[in-house]
Amino acid sequence: MKSLQEKLEHTLDLLRSIRDAHLPGETALAWTGGKDSTALLALWREAAPEHNLAINIDTGCKFPEVLAFRDRMAREWDVRLHIAKPLPEDCPAQIAADKIACCRAMKVAPLRRALSELGVRALLTGVRADENPERAHMREREEREGYVQFNPLLDWTEMDVWAFTVARGLPYCELYDRGYRSLGCVPCTLPSGAGQGERGGRDSEKEARMAELHALGYF
Template sequence: MNQERLYNWTLEQKEAESIRIIKETLERFGTDKVATTFTGGKDSLTLLHLIKQACGGTVPVRVIQIDTSVKFKEIYDFVARMSKEWDLNLCVVRNEEALKTIRIAEDHVQCCYQLKTVPLQNAIRDFGLAALFTAVRWDEQEARQGEEYFSPRQNPDHLRVQPILHFREIDIWSYIRKYNLPFCELYRRGYRSLGCEPCTVRGGPGGPERAGRAQDKEKAMQRLREMGYF
């Protein structure tokens, strides 16, 4: 796959390719067997709006919010706002057992695995999903650079579908401006990538997009992804 060629597409071409992937997935599996993730961040917001475009103005699939219990209040408020305004079928999932014992942010890899990956895996099983949309991008994180649009996964078996791989950070903001989309106010305060509050700080301009994330976790991203993280 020629990523450089795709990066050079116009925003309209990138939108069209994303919508094609979304429609192909829904035609193959149906809306009951497909869900999308929504973190409250700019990328999953863009993906949600692309699903709306592909589906006549609605989001007809489950929208999974993984609640670690330590997200920023602004993120919780924004997800609640969008759920109401866009009439989302929001499904909030948590690992209640882990929350009773885990020391938040002490071991970033185990914390992410227990509080993000495990509830996501449980949701895929519980909802009987065949496919899951996620809003990862090639240019966002080194461990995601080799991803494909359609990626079979195990534990549990499902197809990970990633329709905005070819969007760059600048494309995301161009898309948000084009459609005048609301977005989480933390971005106005200098955050470029939103995670859990104990593990996220403002990222400086000009550096890596995820410079404000816990860097030991970033270095272990490939391992986390092999464990089921997106």
């Protein structure tokens, strides 16, 4: 098993290769405001400071604490932040009633629209393989429709991310101190209960259908 230092060096090597292969305007980091994508943003700033575009998907159902953290860090870290929102006509009449339809309209469609409008050719995500059984099948480099998705933290664990965050003194959203271990939309996110896994507070139906969401373009 690789040490965190070995994973860190591999991730930085991958990030530098992405930087060298793409112009600044062609790359973007999918930044949720969560611990994983914030750790990745810190590494991306180190490896490619001129590549400062980040895309945040704001479904209109996000925790206000996450949005406040996102806006504060965007200012402090000089992030070129593009906020992607669903079109009013795309929003379902009842949020989260149909998990797949809701995520497709509220997350996937705004992301695809943003990538097309911005001309992004490479998208970086903070996805980790140990979050969900479906994500264990993902690869560091994935060809998507119109762009390439890179998952530089794929082999990192939850503890790796927290160890890196603490060691670097990185900021993180206050919700983690209130029992949340994974942050999503308000209707589909609760604090993780005792004995539950990292995503134990996330909607169980959505977690079980992650393969369908991934096929649609959900990261």
